[in-house]
Amino acid sequence: SSRHPTRSFDSRSQSISSSLSILPPMDNRPPSSSSNTSFTRVYRIRSNPRPFTIDTSRAKSNQPVVALCSRKIGITEYPNAREDNKPCDIYWHNVVYSDIRNVVGSATSRVNKFPGMTELAKKISLTHSITSMQRIFPHEYSFYPKSWFLPAHLDQFRAHCEDDETKRECDNSDKKAWYIVKPDEGAQGTGIYLINNPSQLKNEQQRMLVQEYVADPFLMGDQLKFDFRVYGVIKSLNPLSIYVAREGMARFCTEKYSPPTSSNFENLYSHLTNYSLNKGHGAYVHSTNLQDQVKGSKRLLSTVFHQLESRGLKTKKLWHDIKLIIVKTVLAMLPEVMLHYEHHFFDAAGPQCFQIMGFDIMVRDNGEPILLEVNAAPSLTIDHLMGGPTDGDYVPVYRVRSVVDEVIKIPLVRDTLLLVLNLLDEEYGKSSPSTSSSAHNPSTQDDMGTLKTRRKPHLSEIFPTRYGHCSGHLLFLDKAVYLFMQFVNLKHTVNITMQGIKQLIKKCNLSNIVSTSEAEEKVREINYYFTGDDNTFSNGLCFHAFLMFLHWVSERKFAFEDDTLARLQRLMAFCDSALRFYGVRSARLRRTEVESSDSSLEIYMLPTRLKASKRRSKSQQNPSSTTQRSSRPSDRNNNPPLVLPKI
Ligand code: ADP
Numbered sequence: 353s354s355r356h357p358t359r360s361f362d363s364r365s366q367s368i369s370s371s372l373s374i375l376p377p378m379d380n381r382p383p384s385s386s387s388n389t390s391f392t393r394v395y396r397i398r399s400n401p402r403p404f405t406i407d408t409s410r411a412k413s414n415q416p417v418v419a420l421c422s423r424k425i426g427i428t429e430y431p432n433a434r435e436d437n438k439p440c441d442i443y444w445h446n447v448v449y450s451d452i453r454n455v456v457g458s459a460t461s462r463v464n465k466f467p468g469m470t471e472l473a474k475k476i477s478l479t480h481s482i483t484s485m486q487r488i489f490p491h492e493y494s495f496y497p498k499s500w501f502l503p504a505h506l507d508q509f510r511a512h513c514e515d516d517e518t519k520r521e522c523d524n525s526d527k528k529a530w531y532i533v534k535p536d537e538g539a540q541g542t543g544i545y546l547i548n549n550p551s552q553l554k555n556e557q558q559r560m561l562v563q564e565y566v567a568d569p570f571l572m573g574d575q576l577k578f579d580f581r582v583y584g585v586i587k588s589l590n591p592l593s594i595y596v597a598r599e600g601m602a603r604f605c606t607e608k609y610s611p612p613t614s615s616n617f618e619n620l621y622s623h624l625t626n627y628s629l630n631k632g633h634g635a636y637v638h639s640t641n642l643q644d645q646v647k648g649s650k651r652l653l654s655t656v657f658h659q660l661e662s663r664g665l666k667t668k669k670l671w672h673d674i675k676l677i678i679v680k681t682v683l684a685m686l687p688e689v690m691l692h693y694e695h696h697f698f699d700a701a702g703p704q705c706f707q708i709m710g711f712d713i714m715v716r717d718n719g720e721p722i723l724l725e726v727n728a729a730p731s732l733t734i735d736h737l738m739g740g741p742t743d744g745d746y747v748p749v750y751r752v753r754s755v756v757d758e759v760i761k762i763p764l765v766r767d768t769l770l771l772v773l774n775l776l777d778e779e780y781g782k783s784s785p786s787t788s789s790s791a792h793n794p795s796t797q798d799d800m801g802t803l804k805t806r807r808k809p810h811l812s813e814i815f816p817t818r819y820g821h822c823s824g825h826l827l828f829l830d831k832a833v834y835l836f837m838q839f840v841n842l843k844h845t846v847n848i849t850m851q852g853i854k855q856l857i858k859k860c861n862l863s864n865i866v867s868t869s870e871a872e873e874k875v876r877e878i879n880y881y882f883t884g885d886d887n888t889f890s891n892g893l894c895f896h897a898f899l900m901f902l903h904w905v906s907e908r909k910f911a912f913e914d915d916t917l918a919r920l921q922r923l924m925a926f927c928d929s930a931l932r933f934y935g936v937r938s939a940r941l942r943r944t945e946v947e948s949s950d951s952s953l954e955i956y957m958l959p960t961r962l963k964a965s966k967r968r969s970k971s972q973q974n975p976s977s978t979t980q981r982s983s984r985p986s987d988r989n990n991n992p993p994l995v996l997p998k999i
Contacts, residue, residue, distance in 0.1 A: 398426035404773055405440040409433040410455075412446035414732050421766040425779070441773060443703075447729070452696060459701030462772045465728075466586070466705040468692025468846070472685050473709070473728035475561045476501050476536045480882060481684040482723075484896045487903065488917050489826065493684070495677050496723050497564040503557050504884035510550045530565035530612045541626035546617040559884060567611045568717040572659055577609040578602050579625045579714040579724065580653055583760075584678040585768050585811055586707050589693060590965040591946070591954035592827075594682050594815040595771065596675050597764050600653035601756060606633035625714075631736075638738070638752070645756050652756060665719050674721050676823065678711055679815045681723060683826045687833045687895050690957050691846045698843045702961070706772045708732075708764065732765060734758045763810035771811055780809050816953055828917070830943050830957060831924045832899055838936060840892075847892030850875055853901065859934055860927040865909045874904055 404427040408415045415431065422429045430440060439458035448465045449455060456463045471477055479499045486493040500509040516529050528548045535543040536559050546565060547553060553562075569577045583597035607622040616622065621633050630636050630649060639648035646655050657667045693705065710730030713721045734757045739747035770776045815823065839852035848856075853871055857863055866874075879889050882897040893901065906919040909926070913919045944959040956962050 397423050400426060401428060402426040402773075402775070404428070404442070405430060405434070406442040406444060406769070407433050407440040408444050410446060410449060411444040414444060414446055417732050417734055417761060417765050418444045418769075421762060421769055424762075424766055425770055425775070427769065427773070442769065453700060456703045457700070459703060461703040463703045463705055464707060464768075466589070466689050466693065466707050467696040468688060469685075469707055469709075469728045472688050472692070473726045474536055475534055475538075475725065476559070477688075478681075478685070478726055479561060480894075480896045481688065482681070484829070484899055485680070485684045485826070488828070488920065492680060492823075492826065495673075495680070495721060497566055499561055499563040501884065502553070502560045502562060504881050506550070506556055509562055513550055530567055530617070531562050532565045534561045534563065535559070536561060540628035541620065541624045544620070544624060546612055546623065548612070548614075548617075565612065566714060566716060566722050569609060570660070570665065570715040570717050570719065571609055572663060574604075575608040576604045576606070577622065577625060577714075578604040578656070579712055580656070580674070581727075581730065582653065582674055582678065582711045582713055583730065583764055584682065584709045584711055584814075585764075585771065586682060586705075586709065587771055587813075588704050588706060588965070589686075589689065590704075590956045590958055590961045592686075592816065592957050593813060594679055595811040596678055596814050597760075597767075597810055598654075598812065599760050599763065599810060601760055602651045602653055602656040603627055604630070604649045604651070606630045606635040606649060632740070638736075638754075639756055640752075642755055642759065648756070650754075650756050652759060660715075665715075670715065670719055670721060674711075674713055675814045676819060677713065677721060677723050679819045679823050680826060681711065681726060682709075682815070683823065685726075686827070686957065687829050687836075688846070690830070690833055691836070691840075691842065691895055694837065694842045694958065695846045704772070704965070706768070708768055732761050734761050767810040770809075776809050776811070780807055816955055820953070827943070827955070827957075828921075829899070831928075832902060832920075833895065834942065835924065835927055835931075836895055836898055838931060845892065847894055848898050849890070849892035852892065853898075856927075860930045862905060862909065862927075866905055871901075874901060878904075 402425065406418070406422050406427050407430045408418050408422075409430065409432055411418050419429050419431065427441070434440060439456075439461050441461060443456050443461060443463040445452075445463060445465050448467050448470060452463065452465075452467060472481070479496075479501060482493055482496045483499070486496070498512075500506070500512070502509070513529075519525075520527070530546055530548050533545050533547060533553065538544065545554070547562075550556075553560075569579075571577065580600055580602050582600040585595040585597070587593040587595055603625045605622050605625055607619060609622050610616060612623065620629060621635075624630075627650060631638075635649075637644075637648045639645035639650065642652075645651050646659075657671070660670070661667045693702065696702070707728065708730060710727035711723065712725040712727065713723055715721050734754060735751050736754045736757070737749055738752050739749040767776065770779050812818075835856070836848060839856045840846070840848045850872060853875060854868060857866055857868075857871060875893060876886070876889050878897045878900050879891075879893060880886055881900070882894060883891075902920060902923060903916065906923040910919045910922045913922060942959065944956040944962055946954045946956065946962075948954050956965065
């Protein structure tokens with residue numbers, strides 16, 4: 353903390369920090385370059401510890417950066433777990449462990465992973481979640497390229513290509529659409545290739561994602577394609593709270609871009625921005641200091657925003673759109689996140705989960721951001737490996753400090769730890785001076801005040817604060833989640849079985865609309881669409897597959913209604929009232945909104961978890977000042993600020 357003398361973590365930090373230019377702070381604006389203050393903070397270690405603990409025994413490759421950040425903010429690290437078996441305040445895991453219930457048994461603890469998130473962020477699952485939202489909110493989810501999951505959607509993909517061909521013939525256009533083929537489990541660009549015709553698929557039966565290739569990236573003077581890695585943090589599910597980091601990175605290709613043609617489409621160095629691919633190219637520019645990074649192959653997001661601004665791109669709008677993409681993407685993933693949480697902690701109080709997520713975003717020539725991928729475990733390493741085979745020669749492998757990674761990831765991890773411990777305001781001086789330790793030392797008060805006004809958190813809330821009013825209606829799918837929960841034994845599975853669907857049809861008085869045999873046939877068809885495997889029928893439908901089933905039912909029952917969302921809303925209301933007849937309490941069918949002491953709104957996605965969440969935050973908040981909001985009727989347009997629809 354700035355209250356204490358700076359201790360240099362590395363002697364080079366001083367010279368690096370002095371080489372930085374100070375740019376005016378732009379809070380919640382397009383990212384601006386890191387200031388001296390924020391960079392020197394990277395190396396400050398807090399000398400008086402705070403009464404918090406962190407278990408890093410399962411952090412693996414994240415351990416060094418988490419340990420450093422814990423020291424910086426004065427929380428006690430247990431790299432080998434606590435011997436006294438007392439719970440830690442935070443558990444930092446590299447993956448979701450199957451024994452998470454036993455390891456993180458305390459409801460007052462926080463763990464840095466949501467159960468299921470690794471799977472949910474994979475390309476095919478993400479595509480299912482976003483496609484579900486596109487079906488209901490087509491305009492709001494147009495930031496994700498049209499995608500097909502092979503082999504299940506092969507026919508649809510072929511049909512799309514034929515349509516496209518016909519259209520081009522009609523328009524007399526010689527511009528051919530290109531597609532990018534990616535393995536579901538792939539990472540770092542492995543196994544990716546481009547095609548412009550389904551016949552070029554290397555293996556039609558392999559589990560792959562085919563996606564429209566966005567062929568018009570925004571290029572700067574060097575003509576190198578680039579994309580951004582933007583970091584979002586889900587602080588908690590109960591209450592739902594999403595943050596964005598104001599610094600991220602931009603990754604550049606190593607060969608000049610031109611739109612794909614049959615002669616250049618194999619040159620991945622000009623089409624894929626992956627670091628792991630491009631670092632092996634002779635033209636890759638590693639930066640050893642922050643001055644060099646402005647021309648490097650890996651740059652700060654803020655640097656590239658300045659470069660884009662100087663080329664006439666409206667970066668304020670771009671940053672706004674990127675933040676909305678993060679909010680909308682997390683909201684699309686939310687139903688399954690809720691279900692996996694309940695599945696893991698069905699009979700336990702459960703910890704608070706939080707997660708740092710990486711969003712890969714490219715910018716089109718017209719300034720429109722496009723989401724390419726979500727990474728549930730973005731790399732947090734702050735050095736990189738050099739050497740190995742480069743252009744035919746072999747150089748021994750060695751580790752080098754990466755200044756760009758340090759400037760991004762140390763504040764990211766540090767502020768995430770502060771955030772989940774509810775210390776962000778205290779650290780950055782938003783709380784009243786009397787609560788900070790400097791109040792005890794009047795001589796430093798003025799200096800502190802100046803310093804505090806200059807510093808700002810690396811993370812800022814984007815949901816429900818700021819973007820809640822324009823995206824709150826996207827929480828709508830929770831209604832379907834609550835319905836789903838009534839018919840699934842979450843202790844055993846996150847899928848709804850045919851038995852569950854039959855129950856739903858019966859209890860929701862839908863038998864006159866859908867016969868059992870029709871439902872079975874539909875479920876089989878939907879199951880194939882989602883899994884690409886006929887044999888998995890007995891496993892039941894995942895949530896988004898179930899939603900597709902509901903669409904089908906709603907089309908039958910409310911055929912007079914043209915609008916997809918309106919049809920689904922009617923079906924939800926119909927099922928809701930039918931279930932009340934069976935004694936299903938309304939509290940189980942709707943999220944809870946609570947107005948907190950500072951009049952901000954807290955949204956509890958899993959209302960039955962409200963008590964545990966309140967207990968967790970008791971020490972930071974005044975619980976008596978919270979009042980439960982009365983429920984409001986649902987609103988077809990759903991646009992007034994934070995008026996969220998309910999069943
Ligand atoms: P991986 O997980 O293997 O990195 P990505 O989906 O991130 O796979 O794709 C790798 C790279 O390919 C991206 O970083 C981007 O440069 C490029 N890319 C991916 N999808 C598209 C697309 N639809 N249009 C244009 N470029 C893309």
